[in-house]
Amino acid sequence: MTRLPFGDVLSESFSFFFANLRLFFHLVTIPWVASLAIRVIGAMVAHDSLAAVLIEKVLDAVPTVIFMVAWQRVVLLGPARVDRLPGLAWTPRESAYLIHLVKIAGITFVLIAAFIFTIGTLDPETIGMGVPLDPEQAHRQAMAAPLGAGFTISLLLALRVSFGLAATAVDVPFSPRLSWAYSRGNAWTIIGLLFLTFFIGAVATTAASLVALGLMRGMLGADSAAALVTWLVAILVSYAGAGLAATVQAVIFRRLLAWREGAALPALS
Numbered sequence: 379m380t381r382l383p384f385g386d387v388l389s390e391s392f393s394f395f396f397a398n399l400r401l402f403f404h405l406v407t408i409p410w411v412a413s414l415a416i417r418v419i420g421a422m423v424a425h426d427s428l429a430a431v432l433i434e435k436v437l438d439a440v441p442t443v444i445f446m447v448a449w450q451r452v453v454l455l456g457p458a459r460v461d462r463l464p465g466l467a468w469t470p471r472e473s474a475y476l477i478h479l480v481k482i483a484g485i486t487f488v489l490i491a492a493f494i495f496t497i498g499t500l501d502p503e504t505i506g507m508g509v510p511l512d513p514e515q516a517h518r519q520a521m522a523a524p525l526g527a528g529f530t531i532s533l534l535l536a537l538r539v540s541f542g543l544a545a546t547a548v549d550v551p552f553s554p555r556l557s558w559a560y561s562r563g564n565a566w567t568i569i570g571l572l573f574l575t576f577f578i579g580a581v582a583t584t585a586a587s588l589v590a591l592g593l594m595r596g597m598l599g600a601d602s603a604a605a606l607v608t609w610l611v612a613i614l615v616s617y618a619g620a621g622l623a624a625t626v627q628a629v630i631f632r633r634l635l636a637w638r639e640g641a642a643l644p645a646l647s
Contacts, residue, residue, distance in 0.1 A: 380634055382564045387571055387633065391625040394453060395618075401457055405448050406617050408465025409441035413613045416441075418606070432491050441465065443476050445617060446624045450547035453628035455639065471549065478546045481554050483536050489529040496525060537572045538565050544624075544631035548639070559646050560634055568630055575626050579619020587612040 395402070420434040448464040538561055545552035561568055590611040594604035631637060635644055 380564070380636070382567045382571075382630065382633060384567055384571060387567075387626065387629050388574070391575075391622065391629045394629075395622050395625050398452070398457075401452065402449070402618070402621055405452070405460065405464050406445055406614070406621070408463060409445040410614055410617055412441035412444075412465060413438050413617070414609060417609050417613065421605075428494055432494070435487075439476065439479070442617075442620060443472055443479065444468070446543070446620060447472055447475050447547045449621050449624045450544045450628045453625050454544060454548050454632060454637070471547070475543065475546045478543055478552070478554075482540050482543070486529060486532040486536050489525055489532055493525040493529055534569055537569045537576075540572060541568060541627040541630040541634070544628040545637075547628075550637075550643070556643075564634065571626050571630065572623060575623045576619065579616065579622060583612050583616045583619060586615040 416434055416437050420430055423430065444464045448460050451459050539554040539557035541561070542552045542554060542557035545556075587608050591604055591608040594607045637643075
């Protein structure tokens, strides 16, 4: 059984990503613009709507998939195997990747959506003010508790099997069931690696958003321009986080299965 060294996988992944930043900016261009367009249109069509936000996230999966397929091919096969700029065409490879992603994260997305719609919105002014809790709100929160627990469990399971996406990126037939089988003995290492990577990406995106918003409002004093630049920066940083996570997934796949192009997958013990 192959044991994944936590530190080595993290070091290799981060070193690869930051050594190829120039290539990252090249490959992310069209997906970045597409995601920005989705964000702007979403804000124009339905401002502050939970349903609109969820639809926006679903649509944003398309440019994200386009980028991640190209990036994981770079990690596993090298830059020469990316035959076109990501976003210029949609191929059966991207379709297979999207289907694989839905199998992994579909339940998690449905649970978080149900959780959001069940709990509704909280009024910040009532927190800590001794205001009696509305019975209907209390009922919704009680109903949301199992959904929150289910979301947490499904998230951990999704993280464990998500490294199999790298297989689909290089046209290796794979499934979440195979990811589960091949990750035996390394489950918590994989979960820890990907959770840490996604957490770092989320913190970096939040920090970049706050800094960009503060600077733009200070210089321009215009909310619309400040929001646009903030989205521009935040989306780019979020793609960097996705690139790091995709790199970790690809490194896990290569190390765990001792994968090389053209070789058969190892037999399951």
